[in-house]
Amino acid sequence: MSVLRDLRSSAVDTLATVGELAALLVRLTAASPRAFLRIDLIGAQIYNAGALSLVIIMLSGLFVGMVLGLQGFQLLQRFGSEEALGTAAAIGLVKELGPVVTALLFAGRAGTALASELGLMRATDQLSAMEMMAVDPIQRVVVPRFLGGVIAMPLLAAIFSMIGLYGAQLIGVQIMGVDSGSFWSQMRASVAIGDINEGIVKSLVFGVACSLIAVYEGYNAVPTAEGVSRATTRTVVNSAVLTLFLDYLITASFL
C-alpha cells in the first residue's frame, strides 16, 4: 500500500511541477517583449549560453560526424550504395543528432550554469535584494537568461550539424574513398526543405524546454548548498528526459 501511496504522491508532485513550468513559461513569454528593450542583457546571455558552449558543441559535432561517416560507410557498403553516405549523414544530423545531442550538451553545459547561478543568487539574497530595490528579478534576471538560451540553442544545433557533416565527409570521402562529387550531389538532391524545417523546429523547442527547466530549477532552488546542487542535477536529468520525449513527439508529427 505504501508503494502505491508513494507512487501517487510522486505523480501528484510531477503534475504540480508541470503546472508550475507551464505557468512560468506563460509569465516568461509575457515578459519577453519588454526584455528586448534591454537587448544588451540578452546579448550577454547569448554569449554565456552560446559562445561559451561553442568548443564543446564543435568538438562533439566533429566526433559524432566522424562516427556517422564510419558506421554509415560500413552499413551502406553492404548494399553497395556508399554514395548515399552524404544523404544519410546529412539527414541523420539535421533531423535528429544535431538538435538532440546539442540539447543534451546544452543542458549539461549552459543549463547547469544557469541553474546554479540562479540558485546561488537566491541563496545569497541577491534576488531578494533586487525585490527590495523594486526590480522584478523575473524581468531583470530570469527572462534575459531564458531568451539567451532560446536564441543560442538553434544556432548551436546548426553549427553542430555543419561540423558533423564535415566530420562525416572527412572519414567517408577523405579516408574511405567515397566519391566526393556523388557525396555532395546526392546529399543536395535528396535532403528536402522539410528535413531542415524539422531540425529547426526541434532545436527551437528543445531550446525552450532546456532553458525553461534550467531557470525554473535555479529560481526555485532551496537556498542551501544541497538545494543548489539538487537543482543542478535535476536540470540535467529533466532536460534530457524531456528532450528525448519531445523528440519523439515532433518526429511523429512531421511524418
Next chain:
Amino acid sequence: MNQAPPIIEISDLNYAVGGRAIFSGLDMQIPRGSVTAIMGPSGTGKTTLLRLITRQLRADSGKVRVGGLDVDSLTRPALYELRRRMGMLFQNGALLTDLDVFENVAFPLREHTQLPERLIRQLVLIKLQAVGLRGAIDLMPAELSGGMTRRVALARAFVMDPEILLYDEPFVGLDPISMGVILRLIRRLNDVLGITSIVVSHDVQEISSVADLVYLLSGGKVVAQGTPQQLQADKSEVVRQFMGGLADGPVPFHYPAPDYFGELLARDGPT
C-alpha cells in the same frame, strides 16, 4: 516621544511558520527620523519582522502600515513604488556578484532612472565617498572583505535617497573597527539625510550607543521598549537576561526536549 505620526505602525501582527507562531499580537510604532533598534535573542523573528515590513512576507493577520499605507493591500506596482522609498541592508550584503562595485551601487539608478552616464557616475562617487570606499570602485564583490561588502551594500541601499533604511544584523562577523565604522555611518546617515533607520541586531552594547529607541522582542511579542538607558535600568527578568547576556533565565538555555534521564536510559532512542 514624537508628535508626528509614526512612519511605521504595526498592530496586532500574527505570523506563523509551519504551525510555530513567530509573532502573536505584536504591536510596534517606529517614529519618523529616529534610529530604532529591534533587539532580541536569535530565532525571535527579527529578520522576519523586516521582511514583513517590506512585504517580502505576508502576515497571517494584523496590520503593517508604512508611511500611512497598508502594505498587505498594495498592488505590485504600488508595492514597488513604496520599496523605492526604502533601502535595505541585507545580512550578507547581497551584492550582485557579476557586477563590480560601481555597477552594484549604480544598479538602482540604472533600473529606475534615465539619468545621463555622467550624473550616475557622480552620484555613485558621492555615495561611495560617504562610506569611504571611493577607491574600491573597480573591485568585484569577491575581492571585498566582509566589512567593505556591507559598506558597498549600504551605499547601494541609500543611492536612491530613501526615507527609510532597514539594517538586518549589520554587525555580524565584523571586526571592531569595521563595526565602529558601520555604527557611525548608521547615525550619520540618519541625521544628515533626515531618514528613519531601523536596525535589527543582538549586539546590545553597540546598538545601544546609537539608537534613540529600543524594542526588545521575545516569544513573539514586544517585552520591553524605551531608550537604551531605560532598558539598561529595567529590572524585569527578560530584559536583565538579554542586556546582561545571562545564559539561563526566562529565555531558556535548553531547546524543548523530552526527559533527559529517560532519554539516556532508553535503549532504542526515543519511543
